[in-house]
Amino acid sequence: MEASETKTVKTICGYCGTGCGLLLEVTDNNITKIRGDKAAPVNKGQTCVKGAFAYKYVHADERLKSPLIRQDGRLVETTWETALQFIADKLTHIKEHFGPNAISMFACARSTNESNYITQKFMRAAIGSNNIDGCNRT
Amino acid sequence: MFGSGSPTNTLDDFEESDVLLLMGSNTTEAHPIIANKMKKAAKQGLKIIVVDPRKIDMTKVAHRHLQIEVGADIALMNGMLHVIIEEGLFNDEWVRKHTADFERLKAQVKTFTPSYTAKITGLDAADIVETAREYARADKAMIAYTLGITEHHCGVNNVFDIANLAMLTGHIGKRGNGIMPLRGQNNVQGAGDMGCLPNMITGARSITDNQYRRRFEDHWGIQINSNVGDTQTRTFERMENGEVKALYVIGENPLLADVHLNHTAKLFNNLDLLIVQDIFLTDTAKQADVVLPAKSWGEVEGTYTNTDRRIQRVRQAVKADANVREDWEILCDLASRLGYKMMYNNSEEIWEEVRTLAHEVYGGISYKRLDQEYAIHYPCPNEEHPGTFVLHERFHQSYDNTLKSAFVPVAYTPPIEQPDKDYPFTLTTGRRLESYNTHTQTRHYASGVKLKQAEETVDIHPKDAARLKIEDGEVVEVLSRRGSLSVKAKITEQVVPGLVFMSFHWSEVPTNVLTINEYDPISGTAEFKACAVNIRKKNVD
DSSP states (O other): OOOOOEEEEEEEOSSSTTOOEEEEEEETTEEEEEEEOTTOTTTTTOOOHHHHHTTGGGGOTTSOOSOEEEETTEEEEOOHHHHHHHHHHHHHHHHHHHOGGGEEEEOOTTSOHHHHHHHHHIIIIIIOOOOEEOGGGO | OOSOOSOSSOGGGGGGOSEEEEESOOHHHHSHHHHHHHHHHHHTTOEEEEEOSSOOGGGGGOSEEEOOOTTOHHHHHHHHHHHHHHTTOSOHHHHHHHEEOHHHHHHHHTTOOHHHHHHHHTSOHHHHHHHHHHHHHOSSEEEEEOHHHHSSTTHHHHHHHHHHHHHHHTOOSBTTBEEEEOOSSTTHHHHHHHTOBTTEETTTEETTOHHHHHHHHHHHTSOOOOSOOOOHHHHHHHHHTTOOOEEEEESOOHHHHSSSHHHHHHHHTTOSEEEEEESSOOTTGGGOSEEEEBOOTTSOOEEEEOTTSEEEEEOOOSOOOTTOBOHHHHHHHHHHHTTOOOOOSSHHHHHHHHHHHTHHHHTTOOHHHHHHHSEEESOOOSTTOOOOSSSOGGGGSSSOOOOOEEOOOOOOOOOSSOOOSSSOEEEEEEOOTTOOTTOTTTTOOOTTOOOSOOSOEEEEOHHHHHHTTOOTTOEEEEEOSSOEEEEEEEEOTTSOTTEEEEEOOOTTSOGGGTSOOOBOTTTOOBOTTOEEEEEEETTOO
């Protein structure tokens, strides 16, 4: 077995909107420890209990690892090809019969700016609807 | 009023300010690091006035605690405006030069005398007068708020009244003077700014702005629908009458997070297609027709926008499972299948498109600069621009300000469901320190971490508990007109008699079966903060 190496990755906390800079210690593709980044302008090295310790969800066994599709009332594992083509066919059908206004999107306030930009571009360019909202309002 | 929905200052401004009105923000638990900043500033002389129905931790460092009746914020602010106008604690010339509709504001707050305001808010008239004086007379003053202000049927009006206060007193547009909404989620500011709103496109500009929209149409090679779309609330309404056929939910758990849970669950049955894209099989995902596994924080590259308009780089730390995809990858694939081609190699290519299109806001913010400078506050239109620390500086610049801000006078409206004989308690909801929203992530703490609160409780005042013969830790029944649940009682003086508190972190105790489906007519935000409930001992008839 190869010797495990620990690397440190600089990133921003994924919980509240404060935007604390964190240093993630990573060994064998596992986050093993999180510290506040002293160079971070917002938190200057501090962290709260969520930011420092509530990271195990990334590696949780319960993480979804396959697309699921409903068959005979139950969600069963399927391939990306089947799942995405099923969605595309359904959305096309709904668009043709009921118009783009029959489709709505709830976007994710946890995702990156880049994913959120693509989310609204998807709705506006590929679907043709402005029915997109997040929990930005709360 | 000011033409944008962004926080006006930075988090560092608290240290430069003299008076801070902290409204509906349990800062210690919801934003612990910001609370530390405020506490440090308080030691250096910042007078913090906490406006909250609960005796929250921040009251320990507060100059004053206004323990207000739930939902009476507008009454308090109208009362403060009344005092400021009556006592002439504002600058005539400022009001003439920068504002409009002052006479309308004056008429609206005329009846809000200190004694009338005291009656509605449950506060001392003298405290209301003194708070108005301190805020108005301060050299530098700020207002910070969170969901205690917005999660009401009158949430937008609450925010208007905050702006009225800042505008009348001139506490805007300078260091240490401004309005700071504290954002609850890491990128809630960014998601809105990127255009994940029914009325806004990337750069937080209106979808009805023809010239601006055309810029995107040219670049995207497609005509964009120019009609404002549906809010989340409106989507739920249209689901009810079957007009919405497909709903695509990314990383949200509306089934547990939204008011009146039993009703929401039924609405999902009206859909032909429910798509949920998430990292866990949430309660909402369990109802879906298709579930798509997404990459999580720690597995992706990109940027977040924090609560003070700071863009910062998020980096990949670990490799995701090979069968899991990132949000934008999934959407690009789907778009192509729907006949609209979207292709990007990485997140930086997407960001470059954002910078190009919304250049007034992000033009100068490159990944390279973020690597070097850590964070840049937007707007930052070009590479030489240092970023913007304070918005609305035009109010203090020497040339004439031609862009006047109109006051928006607002009427006080009490919470929609008042306590009565059958449901004698007001339930208000919120967050707890160690948990995060519907708790799908914070269930997974590192081992060995001691948590103060590992399960839900209903927080009740000792007097109420004694009257109902409820002991600390006893499982009781909480009922509203919409549903009921069982939960342990926690006896605490954080709440006043007649008021009980719960969070909505645990799916075992689905608090939102109790809450009311009443919404702010403008924003669509739900009234999570007030409904009427009854508390009963279990197994007693």
